Amino acid sequence: MPTSSLHRRRLFQLMAVAVVAPGLGASAPSAGAQAISRVLAMSDLHSAYERTGQLLAALEAEIAGSDVPHLIAIDGDIFEHGNVVSVRSGGAIDWAFLGELPKLAPTVVNLGNHDNDLTPDLHEVVARMRSLGVLVVSNIVDARTGQPYAEAAVTVPLGRRSLRIVGAGTDSLNTYPKVSRDWLSIPEPGDWAQANLARLLDGADLMLVMSHAGVAGDRDILPLLPDGALMIGGHNHLLFQHEQGRSAYAHTGSWSNAYTTATLFDDGRITVGSTAVDREAAPSARIADLIATTLATHLTDEERAVLGVSPRAMSLGETGRAVAAALARAADAEAGFIGHTTLGTGLPAGPVTRYEFDAVVRFDGKLMVAEVPLERLAGFMARANQDRPMPLAERNGDFVYGAVSDVAGRATIRLVTTDWCALNQAEYFGVSDLVFSEVPQVRVKAAAAEGLLTA
Structure with missing residues (x-):
């Protein structure tokens, strides 16, 4: 079934959301309050x-x-x-x-x-x-x-x-x-x-x-x-x-x-x-001094080794979307998704050691792909990227960072995610009928490092 123009516009709106820092919460106190x-x-x-x-x-x-x-x-x-x-x-x-x-x-x-x-x-x-x-x-x-x-x-x-x-x-x-x-x-x-x-x-x-x-x-x-x-x-x-x-x-x-x-x-x-x-x-x-000494004592040469260079520092959300896009490229997919807590912190700028990268992408695992009608992608993107400002009622706790390439004119798309998110698809995608298969010879950390870091 072709995607409606309204549905398609909603998809691209979600793809283009600019994430901003959260603002102040509760209302101001009354005049004179201490x-x-x-x-x-x-x-x-x-x-x-x-x-x-x-x-x-x-x-x-x-x-x-x-x-x-x-x-x-x-x-x-x-x-x-x-x-x-x-x-x-x-x-x-x-x-x-x-x-x-x-x-x-x-x-x-x-x-x-x-x-x-x-x-x-x-x-x-x-x-x-x-x-x-x-x-x-x-x-x-x-x-x-x-x-x-x-x-x-x-x-x-x-x-x-x-x-x-x-x-x-x-x-x-x-x-x-x-x-x-x-x-x-x-x-x-x-x-x-x-x-x-x-x-x-x-x-x-x-x-x-x-x-x-x-x-x-x-x-x-x-x-x-x-x-x-x-x-x-x-x-x-x-x-x-x-x-x-x-x-x-x-x-x-x-x-x-x-x-x-x-x-x-x-x-x-x-x-x-x-x-x-x-x-x-x-x-x-x-x-x-304790931090410096502890790091010097317990890091191996392999963990201090530089995996590559990050062109710029990224926030956690930016990093999540960049990793999702990297997974999509590695799996030849149009859409990539990764669970929010698979990531620890945002990518720093400059040379990135293995130890630092392990704090960015915390867990390794398999890549899993599924073919879905394009019309379903907007629903997945609506649940993704919950680092953006959004009503509390729409937050569901566990979520994915998602990135989508140009899907115009396609009836179906190929999406990729981690084996953890595939196994727990009801939590992360809100559905239970996606049929996943493994991407051979590609792992999460290697795909993310290749997609994010330059030599």
Whole structure:
């Protein structure tokens, strides 16, 4: 069936979307309202050592330059099993970073699905965090004993006020380290919130809900949020803010590329905005030497080897679309798609080492192709590239970055994606009837490197 002109125009509109940085979230406080506290929030850090020192320096500057009480909130996924330096050093840089935070301000961590990447038993992870002075919240339960790994809610003094903090994790068990999955009992986020959130927030002064459930799970929690609460989300590596009455909801980005500042006012309103972390800025003196020494000690010559040159620095979204286009070229396809969290961070400019590239394309795998009618492509593109500004109702959490070449005049097109997205096509494409076949002798990382880097 030929594609209608309206459908075709919609397809090309989606292909040409210009992605912009998210703007401010919640509405402004009333005239004369006073700031009573600030929350510096981040999520999905994933051992991003190229910015760990710069992130700490930025937090130091934020707190030193303000006279209101602060809380530092990390919404899960501090560690990264795909980072060879993190694994070989036992997360030395991550633990040092965590240890410095309580010296700046009260610090709380909500457990994510990568926080036991290096130490499989979450009890040990939580104990070590607490030994550093870090508070931990989570609704994850030890399936072996029925005991929680941490309290689901804690109350923290914050200047002359107090803040009730509630934590929830993702129930996507296959995203946790395989060795630990039998030890984890994790409730479905919406059901858990329906049964517990009102009780956990009862009598609270100020309120912070930390959810590592992702947008899909968060959407079921948001209607239960009391007016004037702050909610921080993670897991989907997104950066956006959303207003709900006097409440604010934000995802804070990933890979230490940004952090979110939420300012709570005495009239009950909250302002929220994000700040980029400059990779070229000076790192904090507290951990700069440790970072340099740890990298020098644990990187091999092979990992330091330059794979190629990146003509320019790219944002995460730009990188995702460039990788998708590279996969399409490698598979002789008109459309390419790659899962958003297969990517870690944006491609830097200049020479790119194997170690740096592994932080850009985190996972390797097969390429899978399918033939589809052109008329279906607009639907796939509508779900893709969710780093763009879009209504919360249209966000589905897991998504693909997509790129399409000229498809004018075609009745069918060939699309390519990774084996992970093909296996989970209902999540990423919203359908379950695509028939995929493997592209022989081509792998994700090699195709991406060849398409993105010059000699």
